Amino acid sequence: MSGSEIFKTERFCVREFRESDREAFLACHRDPTFARFHRPDERSEKHLSAVFDLFLAWQHQDPRQNFQFAISKADNNDGYVGNTGFRTNGLAAGVCELGIELIPAVWHCGAATEILRAFVPWVRAHYEIDTFIAETAPGNAAAERLATAFGMRATGQEAKRYWRLQLV
Numbered sequence: 571m572s573g574s575e576i577f578k579t580e581r582f583c584v585r586e587f588r589e590s591d592r593e594a595f596l597a598c599h600r601d602p603t604f605a606r607f608h609r610p611d612e613r614s615e616k617h618l619s620a621v622f623d624l625f626l627a628w629q630h631q632d633p634r635q636n637f638q639f640a641i642s643k644a645d646n647n648d649g650y651v652g653n654t655g656f657r658t659n660g661l662a663a664g665v666c667e668l669g670i671e672l673i674p675a676v677w678h679c680g681a682a683t684e685i686l687r688a689f690v691p692w693v694r695a696h697y698e699i700d701t702f703i704a705e706t707a708p709g710n711a712a713a714e715r716l717a718t719a720f721g722m723r724a725t726g727q728e729a730k731r732y733w734r735l736q737l738v
Contacts, residue, residue, distance in 0.1 A: 581684060585639060585641075651676050
């Protein structure tokens with residue numbers, strides 16, 4: 571694997587974000603099908619560019635506490651089909667917030683499950699994480715099914731629904 575690749579699954583490559591991913595990241599978030607679970611303020615070009623800049627900046631943290639990785643197809647490392655990450659900043663030792671976003675073209679084919687089945691053990695092995703938390707937008711049934719399939723349990727709901735998984 572090249573220096574920016576984190577790991578591969580059968581169909582996908584998880585790798586560090588590159589500046590060349592910016593337009594595909596923005597296009598994904600502009601897509602009305604994808605964006606329907608995001609608030610209007612989360613869909614502005616200014617906000618999305620700032621988020622993307624943050625993902626690039628996290629690569630230079632020392633020590634690194636936040637990780638957001640691009641996802642490409644395994645046979646096209648330069649493509650972009652989404653991102654996944656985990657964040658530990660501000661959380662107790664051994665706890666992280668987990669997330670994944672995919673372009674609609676790869677929804678409903680097991681992509682999120684495939685990626686997270688590799689990602690969660692990778693995170694545990696490299697960063698001594700045993701508790702994963704996540705949030706889902708109200709009405710995002712697919713995200714809720716994914717959380718449940720991974721053994722996460724709902725812990726509350728305010729503006730978003732919150733999930734938790736503690737592994738031993």
